[in-house]
Amino acid sequence: MCYFGGMEDPVGHLAALHCLLSSVLICLKLSGDRAEKMHKIVIIDDTQINLTLMSHLVQKLGDCEPLCFSESAKALEWCRLNDPDLIIVDYMMPAPDGLEFTQHFRALSGKTDIPLLMVTANDHIEVRYRALELGANDFLTKPIDKTEFLSRARNMLALRSSQKKLANHAEWLACEVRKATEEILAREREIVFRLSRAAEYRDPETGAHILRMAHYSKHIAQNMGLSQLDQDLILEAAPMHDIGKVGIADGILLKPGRLTPEEFEIMKHHAQIGHDILAGSASPSLQTGAAIALAHHEKFDGTGYPHGLRGEDIPFFARIVAVADVFDALTSERPYKPAWGLERAVALIRDGAGSHFDPGCVEAFFTRWENILEIRTRFQDGE
Ligand SMILES: [Fe+2]
Ligand SMILES: [Fe+2]
Numbered sequence: 001m002c003y004f005g006g007m008e009d010p011v012g013h014l015a016a017l018h019c020l021l022s023s024v025l026i027c028l029k030l031s032g033d034r035a036e037k038m039h040k041i042v043i044i045d046d047t048q049i050n051l052t053l054m055s056h057l058v059q060k061l062g063d064c065e066p067l068c069f070s071e072s073a074k075a076l077e078w079c080r081l082n083d084p085d086l087i088i089v090d091y092m093m094p095a096p097d098g099l100e101f102t103q104h105f106r107a108l109s110g111k112t113d114i115p116l117l118m119v120t121a122n123d124h125i126e127v128r129y130r131a132l133e134l135g136a137n138d139f140l141t142k143p144i145d146k147t148e149f150l151s152r153a154r155n156m157l158a159l160r161s162s163q164k165k166l167a168n169h170a171e172w173l174a175c176e177v178r179k180a181t182e183e184i185l186a187r188e189r190e191i192v193f194r195l196s197r198a199a200e201y202r203d204p205e206t207g208a209h210i211l212r213m214a215h216y217s218k219h220i221a222q223n224m225g226l227s228q229l230d231q232d233l234i235l236e237a238a239p240m241h242d243i244g245k246v247g248i249a250d251g252i253l254l255k256p257g258r259l260t261p262e263e264f265e266i267m268k269h270h271a272q273i274g275h276d277i278l279a280g281s282a283s284p285s286l287q288t289g290a291a292i293a294l295a296h297h298e299k300f301d302g303t304g305y306p307h308g309l310r311g312e313d314i315p316f317f318a319r320i321v322a323v324a325d326v327f328d329a330l331t332s333e334r335p336y337k338p339a340w341g342l343e344r345a346v347a348l349i350r351d352g353a354g355s356h357f358d359p360g361c362v363e364a365f366f367t368r369w370e371n372i373l374e375i376r377t378r379f380q381d382g383e
Helices: 010-036 048-061 072-081 098-107 125-134 146-200 207-223 228-240 243-247 261-278 284-295 316-330 342-352 359-367 369-378
Strands: 039-044 064-069 086-090 116-120 138-141
Touching (some): 039 146, 048 064, 064 072, 072 086, 072 098, 086 146, 098 125, 116 125, 138 146, 146 228, 207 228, 207 316, 207 359, 207 369, 243 261, 284 316, 316 359, 342 359
Parallel strands (some): 039 064
């Protein structure tokens, strides 16, 4: 039997797919970067001769593409849609001037780290202080000095390259962490599955039973508005509901006829044993499994076991599992009884709403009736 072949795990698969796509995108991005290798340098100055001069100097830097703007508003719009590697902006310009441009540019999404050089006169010290406050990284002094320009521009581009490498590395690292986490979760699911299988060897209930009741439980949870995470959790944890039966003697567990009252008292211990096997784990699946194992025989009116919990004092997941488990047990053949017909089982579940079962869970179960029938067909005994 392939348990996970039948288990729905859209979250895990999507995360793995997303991770793979991210890796591919990073690789494409890196190869694209290598192919282009051109830094985009935005130069903004309302004087054409300055633009020509700086454009010429930028080309001397190598691997740089100058993008010249004589109107700062147009430059800002271009920057809103693109990511330059360096901005060189004049201070003295028609609005927005260099300071206003810097302020607007830094307010754009994702532009806080792009290096920005402002061109000012040396005696504009107040302007320089203000520019630093607004996010300028360095200054070029008017009139432009070739050596100073090339040196400062190179420094800024080195900074930009480091930023990009760091960002790519962080993205790669995050992807690796996601992959490792997925692997751990997959191992955890496998351990849960193997634990449930170990119990199957001693339990007359079949593997198909735990698959059906787990999927019924997920549908009830979904219909009751539980999150995707909780739906997946109940799907993983419900199969462990009877794991405590490993602690019950064969003479009772495998008895073909009805249990005596004394034997039934011993049988009841499987709830506490199951809880004790699973409790204390850091794994959310095992924690949930422990709560379900302990409370899946509690009844809504307080007449269940082991603690006679009533109503909402019974953990929600256990109330859901109770409906799914009993319905499937009724409609399955057991050593001590034939399988009940659907009509009879449906009547018992409906009658049990408010006494044995949480009425909300019963309603959710029947709202998903089409799905329940599909699950019954999908997971059949003896497969
Ligand atoms: Fe049980
Ligand atoms: Fe069961």
